[in-house]
Amino acid sequence: MSDAVRVRFAPSPTGYFHVGSARTSLFNWLYARQTGGTFVLRIEDTDAERGRQEWLDSIISAMAWLGLTADEGPYRQSEAEGRHRDLAEKLYAAGFLYACDCSRDDIDARTKGNATPGYDGHCRERGVARTESTALRFKVPHDGGTTIVDDQVRGQVAFPHAAMEDFVAVKSSGAPLFALANAIDDRDMAITDIIRGEDLLPTTPKQLLLWEALDTVDVVVPLPRFAHLPMLVNEQRKKLSKRKDPVAVESYRDQGFLPDAFVNYLALLGWAPKGDQEMLSRAELVEQFRLADVQSSPAFFDVAKLTHFNGEYIRALSLEDFLAAVLPWIEPDKADWSPEGYVTPWDLQHFDAGRFAEMAPLVQERIAVMSEAPSMVDFLFLPDPPFEETAVDKVLKSEKAVSILEAALAAYREIPFEAAALHEATLAFSEELGLKLRITQAPVRVSVTGRQVGPPLFEAMALLGRDEVVRRLHLGLELARS
């Protein structure tokens, strides 16, 4: 039995939380849950230039939304700065690092035509004195050897030392750079498994070298296992970009995706369960997920499939749960959260929760994301139907519209105003007109709801009541005649 698993998710707050980070976070979380391990959240906030509080908030709230709760943290990397500097000093004192006063331009000018690109080791043996403008570079061993990354998803990956430059480990300010700070934290937090994006694979050998060096100046810490997850890419097969691609997790929350659906879909990016069942509950994911079965090729984030999953999840909700989940788009004043800047199409004074609840099961069946709900029911709460121009042009201006609406008005005058009777009455006058129900319902629908598509018509009319339906049919008639 190996020691207890400790994994960490270590985002830097330099942008909103995006789907790639969410996937990395999820895989860490799944692995922790299934091994009974600990999921640590560490915020790598040492880049004061780019880090912002709002991005941090975004990470925390998006993870909470997805239900990826940390067992420890959030720790802030900046809090360990003293520790980082201390170890950097020890590394320097022990000869693993050397001072370098080259500027980027110096280096570029010198190495322009070199076969081996990158820093050329110019200061390695020069004995440059440390000043406030010298960085500290790591002395990559010139031993002709290789560093091997033993990766759970990729196997053994070898990096020849000859191709590794003496990278900067400590800034001239004295603060360690990512590779060092990150390794020190992983050591100090006793992380056993590093699960992160494939983009970090090339920096892993550097961290391994650093790790060995740190072992000699500090306590010896067993090497963690590594797992580099495949990239998430866009249609162009390029790494998802925060600027160009719609990847903000919040935007999916705002559109009305369900966290469980989102998590389920995300889990399928780079991993697949045994068998043909793709819709898996959180518990099933935790149970079935296998890090070793993670794919090594990049995956495209397919919103169409996500949307399908979401529709399935919505339909699977109990009425009660559906009402709760759709609340932010229907009655935002009653919800504890709703999308920023969102307002309902109707005046909240005119909203009728009872009416909505009656319509809800019909809505639930028809939407794939919650934000589609308002347009399905707005006609119920708006003083006049929200007439769509194309619907008016195509349906109300059609040849038969006037006679159909007149027939409807006559037919609905005295019948009991409930769905079944309305259905029957409509069927009856359709027959008299020699038209199919699919034809006659159209102008009635547009008159009553303003749209060509929507929830079942007769249920909607029953809810509205005879007086209002009659009034709207007259509105439709006016439009039809104009």
Place this chain on the structure above:
RNA sequence: GCUCCCAUCGUCUAGCGGCCUAGGACGCCUCCCUUUCAAGGAGGUAGCACGGGUUCGAAUCCCGUUGGGAGUGCCA
């Protein structure tokens, strides 16, 4: 340029030498159901990048080619 990674339907994937005339899911198309739209049901479309090996046998193993991607910052 250099280092590294990757390669099964349009997309996500199953497949880990014979069960594959390659399975599932999304998408798309057709039909059925039907008061619109959905949902549901029944079908269909479409793939092992290429070339060499190894083997009785390769989508599966090896090599190469091609193609894609990542990294190459005193960012993380």
